[in-house]
Amino acid sequence: MTVPMITLNDGTKIPQLGLGVWKMPDDEAPGIIMSALNNGYRHIDTAAAYGNEVGVGKGIAQSDVARDEIFVTSKLWNDRQGFDETLRAFDESMGKLGFETLDMYLIHWPMPAKDKYVETWKAFIRLRDEGRVRAIGVSNFLPDHLERLVDETGVTPCVNQVELHPRFQQAAQRKVHDKLGIATECWSPLGQGEVLGEPALIEIASRYGKSAAQVILRWEIQLGLITIPKSANHDRMRENISVFDFELSDAEMAQIASLDSKDGRIGPDPATADF
Template sequence: MSVPTLTLNDGTKIPQLGLGVWQMQDDEAPGIILSALNAGYRHIDTAAAYGNEAGVGRGIAESDVPREEVFVTSKLWNDRQGYDAALRAFDETMGKLGFDYLDLYLIHWPMPAQDRYVDSWKALIRLREEGRIRAIGVSNFLPDHLERLLDETGKAPAINQIELHPYFQQAKQREVHAKLGIATECWSPLGQGEALSDPILTEIASRYGKSAAQVILRWQVQLGLVTIPKSANHDRMRENISIFDFELTEAEMAQIKGLDSADGRIGPDPATADF
């Protein structure tokens, strides 16, 4: 079964499940990308900070899958924020990927202490207007950051990629996204593996002959989210994408909702992150 798509606020369609490539080495990325495409993935999420954009581009170029069938995301790193710097950084990203256009470009972190994310956003708006990017968005932006982008530019991000897993479900943040018409994308969707041995998740998984990871990813898809689990293992990649032949019940969705924790965050706090 093919991966369903979500329609963003600009009409762009994004596959709900993709492959994250954080911590993958550039020289190993082509083989991993080829394996993922062979497994049915059509959505790849990279970033300038990952150091593997060139490898991702090579993997796509070497595959039999046409470029237009692969949805690719990359991200602007913190030290390249600002209008002119963001434009130059995007050119560098495109050079590494070897693409004529990018499907989605995100501001990786708001970095409020720098106070350059609005100027960066204006650069992304320009690139989209020039047809070099199909959709533009942000990552790790809090509600006040999103409101400021809207207030100062009139343009809402198509998507906000945030930490989201069973132990950190970000319900209030998702409510803001829904109000503003912004899609939610999950990074670290499996909580860096911490939730995979949770008894509630393993018990649900056993009912369907699935893994806890598959239950988590299915939960996110049923919530209407986009999710990008990372794996360099071919069997695990195939497992992660095999979640469209079962459906969680309302009771099971409620059980997972009960796993949420106020202190479940794993990554940095976007309000104070400065790196």
């Protein structure tokens, strides 16, 4: 299984579909990561807050896939924002992962009330310029946060990882990303399972002999988004990556677009999140 690549605004290439490891126990991560790599995954998304960077690193080290063939993302947690603290936190993450270089590093949340994300971003730029990180980006940043980063540093994030699924499609946010040249990456791309019972998705899935989850992931792929479904189930991991052998019609894409809801957000609001 070969996953298409997307070229980010700095020229870095990232697999369009990857494995999210949120809530994955650290001691179980090595086996799950090795299984994912054996099934064709080449993009792993972890974070300091997930508590499984050690397990992810072990799984990659123990696999038969070369490190330079795997794209790994980690994220800086909220309590480590600020220039110097960011550099220390990055060193800790790298020690846990066992890497010399990280493929992508993201600021996990903007935390606007703390007002440290610009200084944090400056530390990210330094890490990139030193060659310790290939690509730098953010997660859960709203348009005003993104524009402030660009205005104050001149460096545009490569990626903004945001909640995005059929009930929360973030059309306005995606337009800002397109304008700024930022790739959109989806977290909770399956809506934490809450959207899988949608009749429209089930109907479309039946036409292709696919699952509703596969239809959603295919919809995200065709929108040009990066998607990182989370699963520790080996069969489901194989199912999630098997979305490159069919294509949704324009009418089906429009049918899924109609599922968007103003009340569709599942996670915290980045404007007010403080944790």
